[in-house]
Amino acid sequence: MAGGWRHARHLIVLALVVAAGLGAFLILRGAVVPAGFGKLGHYRAGAIDDNRRRPVSFAGQATCADCHDKQVEARSKGKHRIVSCEACHGPQARHADDPEKLKPVLPDTAILCRRCHEKDPAKPAHFPQVASTDHSGGAACNACHQPHAPKM
Template sequence: MVRLPEFRSRKLPQQVPRLAVVFFLAAVALIAARYFLIPDTFGETGHYRAAAVDTIIAHPKKYAGQQECALCHGSIMDERLGGNHRGLACEGCHGPAAGHVANPVEVKPVIPSEREHCPRCHAYNPSRPTGFAQIDPVAHNPLVPCATCHNPHAPEPPMVPGSCSACHGQIASQKAVSHHATLQCTTCHEAPDEHKLSPRAVRPGKPTERAFCGGCHAHDSEMPRQIPRINLRAHYPQYLCWQCHYPHYPEAS
């Protein structure tokens, strides 16, 4: 008589039911969170909450816009648009003005008379472009409000700089210890008078031909013999001289 093998019933490990319960509860929690946390208007007009636009519109209006300012302050607006602050909005210095527009008698805009305000843009920062008006607030007329000397709506320096070093101090310091120290800046640069008033709009010129530097440094130059000489035809003719030699301190090249 053949005896069949006995099969023992295999039970699931006790961890499996526990994990199943954990996953079930996690799924219930996610479904509940989705139901309670996802806004009602989500997905109506895209993958965002459609009612967000209405929420933003409901916020109280703080800024009026410079068009509103021009309605009452047209002459000041014209003056500002013709000056160096033409790119600034009125509320950039005077603060939010919607309240002033709604009630001009009771609500007055801020007048930035403290010295801490203007240096936010005009304190010295070497990363700013050449010609951007910058000062050292500690040394530049300390304790005197900026508006005492400068018209904030059309600021101009009290007087036109008399020398290039007024704006280009670092270059002047380098040139002072160079063999080019005795050369005037206008020897190499064509600087129109308008450059002093609008330095970024009207820029000085610089040599565009090798023959310019060759006037002093070419072999056939009539300048004093102690000046270094080169053969303009053979000495890297594909480059302008100042592309390799820093003209304000050529020894460093």
């Protein structure tokens, strides 16, 4: 058998070359894969804390209701009661922090409402939708509808 090994020297060298390649790969992997990768899933666990540290953009429904009780009440009677304030008015955390200094711009209903209610055959038939040019000729929707409780 010792003789057999002598004739397999090239295979032993090959095995050593492969082992060296694998070793180099493992060292590279240790150097470049970020710490915490795979701890919680197929991503870097620290990414969650990084995201948590980013400033909050949305104030949240409850914060809006603290001041805008009239609008909240009007909304609660209409179909839009399931739509949160910031879905239409945009993220308002900075406004909530300093209400006097940062006043939100009122959305243009001629553009805003069409985002959901423009006619599209891909939408469910029961969802309220209109071909806006036929329906209002491009006029602002709040000329007729109250956005917080739109049913006339």
